[in-house]
Amino acid sequence: MGFLSKLFGKKDKPPRPSAPVAHTWHVTSVTRETPSSISFEVDATMDFKPGQFVLLRPNTELPWRAYSFSRAPGRPLRLTVKRVPDGVVSTYLTTQLKVGDALEVKGPYGQFVLPAVVQRALFIAGGSGITPFLSILQQFEAANWPVPVTLLDFNRAQPEQILRAELDALVASSGGKLELVHVLDDAGGPCSAAVLEKLLEGRPAPDLVGMCGPQPMMDLARDFTQQRYGGVTILEEKFSMSHDEGGSGASYSVEFVQGGKSQRFEVKDGEHVLAAARKQGVNLSAGCEMGACGVCRVRLLDGKIHVPDDACLSDGEKEDGYALVCVGTAKSNCRIEPAP
Ligand SMILES: Cc1cc2nc3c(=O)[nH]c(=O)nc-3n(C[C@H](O)[C@H](O)[C@H](O)COP(=O)(O)OP(=O)(O)OC[C@H]3O[C@@H](n4cnc5c(N)ncnc54)[C@H](O)[C@@H]3O)c2cc1C
Ligand code: FES
Structure with missing residues (x-):
């Protein structure tokens, strides 16, 4: 086992929790970080790996959402949330959360966990995507900086830079091992292939690229780093994604079987199965809704659902007939049941 595996865990995907247990956490502090973001601490402990996240909801009226730990394990648990325009849960958390509030929490989840052996890392963060990197x-830092890291921290504007002082303190403590480049939309950014090219010019090639942020930035950064550093290991965590609401062309029938009953709904080619089920009043379990937690896993009794490679479903699970409905698209008529 390599040195980093002791710190971060093995390269294999973490074992999937068969039945996620819900915990209740109480908020012990709320700190405003920027005009649109807060951090909060809770009275709980949780065993997690750096880079992982939990699903939480402030009350049963609100949907579950994923939030990454913004501190290393072994310290008081902290999450940092940025409000997204019209966002249901992030608006609630950044405007109404207060000390003493109870939160329903499940987890930890996630495969945004470093592999056992890394020689040099490049991290690319967009907005609130900085949280797992912290x-x-x-x-x-706790391990005395075993690996040199370059972190590109993209933000719209200076007042919205999350936990900047904490990042700068990490640079100061790293003895040159952490190089941090802040990029603002109006000063060097926004993120594009040309901007990445310029920022990385003359810097040594990494063997690992970790990226976290909204989907458009991630798509761009993935294409760029794959081209520039062919064969490099890429770790991704999407904080937002474009759900294809419409779909087009062929339409398939999906039968959802549960407890001896069955419900049918139609899914268009390209449409996510979860979105189609919801529109037609069929309630399928879901958590992060971005292919990261596995809560929406179903077993295929018949038919085919395509799940993108960057979702948290292993090849073995695909071969055993499992699918994720939040990011999965039907490729034939299907029969599905909740995964055991
Ligand atoms: C694994 C994982 C970890 C995450 N960790 C964090 C974290 O540490 N801190 C954090 O602030 N967020 C994090 N997120 C994002 C978070 O889960 C929510 O998606 C986000 O807070 C928006 O939820 P909402 O209910 O407020 O918005 P919704 O009501 O779901 O969405 C409202 C609108 O905003 C768009 N939208 C949704 N999310 C984003 C986004 N991130 N950026 C831009 N537009 C968006 C939607 O498409 C929709 O149009 C994480 C997401 C994932 C999948
Ligand atoms: S809801 Fe999290 S993977 Fe589908």
Whole structure:
């Protein structure tokens, strides 16, 4: 087992929790980080790996959402939330959360966990996508910086830079091992292939690229790093994604079987199965809704559902007939049941 595996866990995907247990956490502090973001601490402990997240909901009226730990394990648990325009849960958390509030929490989840052996890392963060990197970098600091890291931290504007002072303190403690480049939309950014090319010019090639942020930035950064550093290991965590609401062309029938009953709904080609089920009043379990937690896993009794490679479903699970409905698209008529 390599040195980093002791810190971060093995390269294999973490074992899937068969039945996620819900915990109740109480908020012990709320700190405003920027005009649109807060951090909060809770009275609980949880065993997690740097880079992982939990699903939480502030009350049963609100949907579950995923939030990454913004601190390394072994310290008071902290999550950091940025409000997205018209966002149901992030608006609630950033405007109404207060000390003493109870939160329903499930987890930890996630495969945004460093592999056992890394020689040099490049991290690319967009907005609130900085949170899992803080957890990872604090773990590096605790281990006396075993790996050189370049972190590109993209933000719209200076007042919206999350936990900037904490990041700068990490740079100061790293003895040159952590190089941090803040990029603002109006000063060097926004993120594009040309901007990445310029920022990375003359810097040594990494063997690991970790990226976290909204989907458009991730798509761009993945294409760029794959081209520039062919064969590099890429770790991704999407904080937002474009759900294809419409779909087009062929339409398939999906039968959802549960407890001796069955319900049918139609899914268009390209449409996510979960979105189609919801529109037609069929209630399928879901958590992060971005292919990251596995809560929406179903077993295929018949038919085919395509799940993208970057979702948290292993090849073995695909071969055993499992699918994720939040990011999965039907490729034939299907029969599905909740995964055991
Ligand atoms: C694994 C994982 C970890 C995450 N960790 C964090 C974290 O540490 N901190 C954090 O602030 N967020 C994090 N997120 C994002 C978070 O889960 C929610 O998606 C986000 O807070 C928006 O939820 P909402 O209910 O407020 O918005 P919704 O009501 O779901 O969405 C409202 C609108 O905003 C768009 N939207 C949704 N999310 C985003 C986004 N991130 N950026 C831009 N537009 C968006 C939607 O498409 C929709 O149009 C994480 C997401 C994942 C999948
Ligand atoms: S809801 Fe999280 S993977 Fe589908």
